[in-house]
Amino acid sequence: MTERATLKGEQTRELILSTALRLFREQGYGKTTMRAIATEAGVSVGNAYYYYSSKEHLMQAYYDHLQDQHREAVASILATEKAFVPRLTGVLRTWLEVAAPYHEFAGTFFKTAAEPKSPLSPFSDQSRPAREASVEIFRQVVDGSDLKLPADLKAELxxxxxxxxxxxxxxxxxxxxxALRRTKSLIDRSVPLVDRLLRLTRLPGVRGVVNDLTALIRTLKT
Incomplete structure (x- = not known):
């Protein structure tokens, strides 16, 4: 009975989240209410609030869901590709593919997420789990690549x-x-530039600048 109840609870949670994301796409984040989500999902408003205390909580769940999808989608790239440029390019382009269904409502949602004190900001404490999971993907990008970097820079990269x-x-x-041509072009052109700049950090004359940069980064994080 406990396992059955747990399974049913997870199914209800997923139903509410998937319904919310569909309504966000169709109606926009601002116009979608918890009551509308509950009605569309076929659950009581109280039940919806039991699983998600607010629309912000739903969006945090979306962050986590998107991050899980991205991690799974890039696994093969990280396992097989060693060259830094295609490795990073693949990870960034894969994010576009995973996030594609939500592009239409991203603009209206961004108005809320852009507020510095919003819990939906990617820099907020509430967004920390998804943020740290994403940083971990980029840590794998760096650690498994052919880049040779100063240790301090590698830790911050x-x-x-x-x-x-x-x-x-x-x-x-x-x-x-x-087809998001401009964003794809931005990725394809910027990643090789990043690669070239990073490889220059191995030159003796650049090491001082690298040390100053990493010191600045650490100062800003404290």
């Missing part, structure tokens, strides 16, 4: 690559080009 992805996501939100 995964988070810097996550920040790069956040910039790409912002561009993606506003990209209305066919």
């Amino acid at each position: 995964p988070e810097l690559l996550w920040l790069m992805q956040m910039g790409i996501v912002l561009f993606w939100v506003h990209d209305d080009s066919p």
Whole structure:
């Protein structure tokens, strides 16, 4: 009975989340209410609030869901590709594929997430699990690649690559080009530039600049 109840609870949770994401796409995040989500999912409002205390909680669950999908989708790339450029390019382009169903409502949702104190901000404490999971993917990108980097820079690079992805996501939100042509071009052109800059850090004359950069990064994080 306990296992059956647990399974049913997980199915209800997934139903509420999938229903919410569909309504966010169809109606927009701001116009979708918890009552509408409950009605569409065929559950009581109280039951919806039992699993998700707010729309913000639903969006955090979406973050986690999207991150799980991204991690699974890039597993083969991380397991087989060693060259840094195709490795990072593949991870960033795969995110576009995973997030594609939610592109239409991303603009209206971004208005809420862009607020510095919003729990939906990718930099908020509430978003920390999804953020750390994403940084871990970029850590795997770096650790399993052919890059040879100074130890200090290598330790900070995964988070810097996550920040790069956040910039790409912002561009993606506003990209209305066919098949996201401009965002894909941004990825394809920026990653080789990042690769070239990172490889320059091995040069003796650049090491001082690298040390100053990593010190600055650590100062900003404290």
